[in-house]
Amino acid sequence: MTSPSCAALLAAREYDPFTVLGLQVEGTVWCLRVFRPAAESVAVADADGEWLPLDRIAGTDLFEWRGAISLPRPWRLHIDGVVQYDAYAFPPQPPTADLFLFNAGRLQQAWRMLGANPATRDGVTGICFRVWAPNAERVSVIGDFNRWDGRIHPMASLGSSGVWELFLPGLAEGMLYRFEIRVRGSGALRIKSDPYARAFEYRPATACRVDPATAHVWGDADWLAARAARDWLHAPMNVYEMHAGSWMRHLPDGRFYSYRELASRLVPYMQEMGFTHVEFMPLMEHPLDESWGYQCTGFFAPTSRFGSADDLRFLIDALHQANIGVILDWVPGHFPADDWALAHFDGTSLYEHEDPRQKVHPDWGTHVFNYGRNEVRSFLLSSAHYWLSEFHVDGLRVDAVASMIYLDYSRQPGEWTPNVHGGHENLAAIAFLRELNEMVHGQFAGALTIAEESTAWPMVSRPTWLGGLGFSMKWNMGWMNDTLDYLRHDPVHRRFHHERLTFGQLYAYSENFVLPLSHDEVVHGKRSLLGKMPGDEWQRFANLRLLLAYQMMAPGKKLLFMGAELGQPWEWRTGEELPWHLLQYPLHAGVQRLARDLNHLYLKAPALHELDFSSEGFQWIDCHDADQSVVSWLRRARDGSYAIVVVNFTPVPRYGYRLGVPQAIDYVERTNSDSALYGGSDLGNGGRVRADQRPWMAQPASLELVLPPLAVLVLMPA
Incomplete structure (x- = not known):
């Protein structure tokens, strides 16, 4: 006969296996129990190193030894010829303070407590596994090391914390594992990946991998010090958004570039092109390539598609040493419903x-995080902290913020639940976002948070102490939509849509805006940027060059999705690399050359970036010339230096176009997007023009210009 505790263990329902397994005192006798299905023989070493056999309890896979004296701790087992320490010689060591903070929603480095962490106990190295599953009846660690048998290594419940723990001695880094969960009540078994796993198998496999301790030696101390001192509000910020799996691939087989291979190609390209930051679409582990990383199943794991965690550290370090910042897309708004991942976890x-x-x-069929649950907040805050601290990233672009802060987002009446005040604001999500931003800005000097928020929610990029959400910046979706909508019209009709060019200035300084031309605009039938443009081939390329220059000269930080700088004719294709071969053709090479020259001009000219977020940095010269579809404005720096921008949105050259300017001096044509260097008609002003004392357009001086067709001119004092 077995005891009730043994019966629960044999039924794989025991929540405290340490009361049954390992060394117990029963009256005046020591009793050692080992549960090992399929084992032929089990023995334990005594103090003299002699092997003492354990007897099988009849009809079970329990082995038992009884003796008058105790055994040395930790004891070693001899199981079918294999010597190993017994996991149940190492009782749980609950981290009381961390458990309290975790349950309170205030643990910001929870990956150090939960997941699979190397540890040493009683001089023995191994892996400490912990997982939060408060409604489970039993949780086990399964993996290569126990033939994926959930009966062998049941974990111990750490009481009301909802956390389970087991230390497995001698377990090697790199081993595969999961958690087997028996659901309380139904008794159903669920095989789950570790929410805190820091490495996974190569997709489509989904098992977790015990991540080795980092061996990377960082060399970016100078970058981090400069970042901490950087005045980002007034500094240039020109972001290259990219998808690591389709930027460049090995040909002809289409293999991914590894993180290290990307470093060798991406760093010099970023330097040559003059971008200040790269923004990676999510590099967190995800099972489906077509989700682009936005349906994440590994919130602490770099995707194994491109290598290991240290390989990613190498890439980020290389970018930092080249003075290039790194922003990661991060997705706390939802998670996929895959049965093996977070969904319905316990x-x-x-x-x-x-x-x-x-x-x-409703838009994606995914699950929405419960931001009102303390442990979920600890999970998400820890994920953000992990990427910022362990990978030195310089910012997080938070995806789909609008879907987080509105309870009725994409929902019809009756499909959503009002908050306690009867409103549609998700109060728990708002509190979480504020806490996130306070953590980032308080603990990571110079790091940025950027919101993809598509509504008129106020003060997204204002401090929490003023009532804002606390983000550093916000994507200006209005500018993007208005601009692309205007440019899709044939130039002959653009004069009827002139307000699309001017309306944005009414709210341009209500937030710290990024002007995005992102991946979202070149997928799902929207066509590439070049493909959106009307007209013949020459006009389409001229319109694209105009768009790139128009974005660069408008107030706001910049973001450009990869491929636009090549004049990619078709939508972004995630299964292949960018069409780099197109650069052999003059019009495509011209677009890239213009993008490069615009980027470097932007970096060098304070007028083009210092006052992006202040109305003092922008002044219309003329915003009323709808009949000719021409707009002009001034960009100013803090020291008073300025640039003049004139845009002709029609293919009709404008000769003798008089423009008001601040001074009667010589002006240099710093950019002409119609230059033959870029594939244009080379119409312009010979590189230099003289202004006279004739007042015009409320300016004290003026000059006459030739406005090239479908082009942007940028003039600066000589």
Whole structure:
């Protein structure tokens, strides 16, 4: 006969295996129990190193030794010829303070406590596994080391914390593992990946991998010190958004570039092109390539598609040493419903809401995080902290913020639940975002947070102490939509849509805006930027050059998705590399050359970046010339230096176009997007023009210009 505790263990329902397994005192006798299915023989070493056999309890896979004296701790087992330490010689060591903070929603480095972490106990090295599953009846670690048998290594419950723990001695880094969870009540078994796993198998496999300790030696101390001192509000910021899996590939087989191979190609390209930052679409582990990383299943794991965590550190370090910042897309708004990942983790809606009106994201069929649950906040805050601290990233672009802050986002009446005040604001998500931004700005000097937020929610990029959400910046979706909508019209009709060019100035300084031409605009039938442009081939390329220059000269930080600088004719294709071969053709090479020259001009000219977020940095010269579809403005720096920008949105050259300017001096044509260097008609002003004392357009002086067709001119004092 076995005891009730043994019966629960044999039924794989025991929540405290240390009361049954390992060394116990039963009256005046020591008893050692080992549960090992399929084992032929089990023995234990005594103090003299002699092997003492254990007897099988009849009809079970339990082996037992009894003796009058105790055994040396930790004891070693001899199981079918293999010598190993017994996991149940190492009782749990609950990290009381961390558990308290975790349950309170205030643990910001929870990956150090949860997941699979190397540890040493009683002089023995191994891996300490911990997982949060408060509604489980039993949780086990399964993996290569126990033939994926959930009966062998049940974990111990750490009480009301909802966390389970087991230390496995001698376990090697790199081993595959998962958690087997028996659901309380139904008894159903669920095989789950570790929410805090820091490495996974190569897709489509989904097992977790025990991540080795980092061996990378960082060389970016100078960059981090400069970042901390950087006045980012007034500094240039020109972001190259890229998808690591389709920027460049090995040909002809289409293999991915590794993180290290990307470093060898991306760093010199970024330097040559003059971008200040690279923004990676999510590099967190995800099972489906077509999700582009936005349906994340590994919130602490760099995707294994491109190599190891240290390989990613190498890439980021190389970019930093080349004075290039790194921004990661980060997705706390939702997670996929894959059965092996976070969804319904312990048999209940643990990370997501139980109420279907709050649980499922209607646009993507994914699950929405329950931001009101303390442990979920600890999880998400820790994920953000992990990428900033362990990988030295310089910022997080938070995806789909609008879907987080509105309870009725993409939902019809009756499909959402109002908050306690009867409103549609998601109060828990708002509190979480504020806490996130306070953490980032308080602990990572110079790091940025950027919101993709597409509504008129006020003060997204204003400090939390003023009532804002606390982001550093916000994508200006209005500018993007208005600009692209205007440019899709045939130039002959653009005069009827002139307000699209001017309306944005009414709200341009209400937030710290980034002007995005992102991946979202070149997928799902929207066509590439070049493909959106009307007219014949020459006009389409001229319109694209105009767009790139128009973006660079408008107030706001910049973001450009990869491929636009090549004049890519088709939509972004995630399964292949960018069409680099197009650069052999003059019009495509001209677009790239213009993008490069614009970037470097932007870096060098304070007038083009210092006052991006202040109305003092912008002044219309003329915004009313709708009939000719021409706009002109001044960009100013803090020291008073300025640039003059004139844009002709029609293919009709304008000769003798008089423009008001601040001074009667010589002006240099610093940019002409119609230059033959860029594939244009080379119409312009000979590189230099003289202004006279004739007042015009409320300016004290003026000059006459030739406005090239579908082009941007940038003039600066000689």
